[in-house]
Amino acid sequence: MAKPKKVLKIIAGVIVFFTLPTLLFFGFLYFKYDEDLPSGIKGEPAELLATKMLNSLDHDAYESTNHLEWTFNKRHHYKWNKAENTCQVYWKNYRVDLDLNDPYKSEVYQNDQKVDKDSSKKLIEKAVSNFNNDSFWLVAPYKVFDPGTERRLVTMEDGSEALLVTYTSGGTTPGDSYLWHFDASGKPQSFQMWVDILPINGLEASWSDWTTTESGAQLPRFHKFMIFGFEITDLVGTK
Template structure:
């Protein structure tokens, strides 16, 4: 759970995806299964979303580098608001979280949610403590990665997109306004977002967060600024008074394990 300001705490939803294919025959079979599942999931998004909103979401992903570039991105590293650093092995589905303030390092398999915890230079061995910190680490990854890569998640399974018309951001940028709501997915499916897509460059320039889909007043409205290219994709780290810094795209996991 990330603290934006003194009294603002949120946990943001995100969805996990990833298939590890081993061997030629297994690869072909699994690819066929993956394509079928992906099609089914995509159909659910289409059925629950406005066609214009879907088209705008496609334009966002393309402006960010495209779906293929995102799929081929292997490892992303970033610092979340000066509090902790993630090294997310997107290809293999794992994350290492370094938390200097607690002198802690969590290495986590994002599918099984198993992993290791090192505190003050020593591995933790007490199962209850390890489990507690692994659960905390997973929540951190869920939250912190959504702050960075949300534009690539617009068409994830369970997401419903609505088109709310033309609007402007707080700094006056003309934008398409999309509404994001969620089915029974993620850690906080009751959340809602309004996303503002620049009508010129098709990049997200602002988002508004609502604790509940029924809420009329946003908990916060923040900019998405300072897009830069990392590897073959664009990412933004500027959220106004808060910053996702030290962003990198790596070709391989930089650790031995």
Template structure:
């Protein structure tokens, strides 16, 4: 009886595994898109400049402080003047000196050994790189190492393909921006190393004008799931 039960469980597990593989393969082949070809040059740069104008990039550059919460759990206070950010995750905070990482520190009265501190700082930096990108990506079109290309998309409109050759946590990632008639971003498609399916599309919605005049999207949707940004504030000294 026991042998039959074990055999039945093995068959069941094999069936579940097979179904899972089939489901993943189906999703991959139905959703995956190849990275499109595009044309670099003046047209792409002018396209990017129009996006920057739409999101009031100059006001963003002149913003001293940026505060927000990502997905209702990761909290950030970014001193853009000094390029220092306080990251609060779980029950502890980390102070990141983005231009001087040797000064990074844990803000806590609890004791952590060196290995624990290193992991906490690494996690804070990875989270900041990811979570801040969902907020300020339209302002990063002319970052160092960025390649910009104009792409003709399916509805015969133009999109801007942006590839980050350096910087961040995962250099080499690409994003194809779609914009409205005023060049404000509507969505982007992603070709990123942490997602095996290329071309997944995330919306950029619920745009707001902050106190310093910079424009930010406070909500995204990816595969039907919401990615909220809350408690958004900007100010200057």
């Protein structure tokens, strides 16, 4: 009977060895970074701040950009036809010709062979989820006036103004909120996130390495999130 007890002790010790540091690290991050969603004021000041951000990025140039192509974090590649609201989504050996108006009209290919409708449903859902996430990291500043958004002006402790944008509908996770911080010109330099996918509220990610595409749209090439970096490469924007 002693032997099974010894085995159980070893198993329990291994579990504690691997999980305790993780729990301690998470606890440290939680108490260091977790923040309540800030309160802000709706109305004209918030609308003006959102408009200032769009002006700093030449919103008209983005609106006239009909084609965007990029690779997110070396994993997913996109060819987005904004004018037609379609996008070719690539990952591994899959390609989904995504109809963003009616996703289930989309067509799926594996190794350039068309996948039948019965097998394509989950792949279409994955393509939609990937597109919603990865395009947000590319064009989120231009989405502050999307239908279903609410904007609030938040005054920070140092006296600076930040813009809280809440997505009450649409996307993959409606209800998410983002607090935009700006440089002196009004261009976004980071945002904090209150989102379902993250267990810690208020974590911050940078928006940097801005580049101007052929169409004139200004878009980021890099995001720093804690110890991680997300690259946006192969970026092309045309009218």
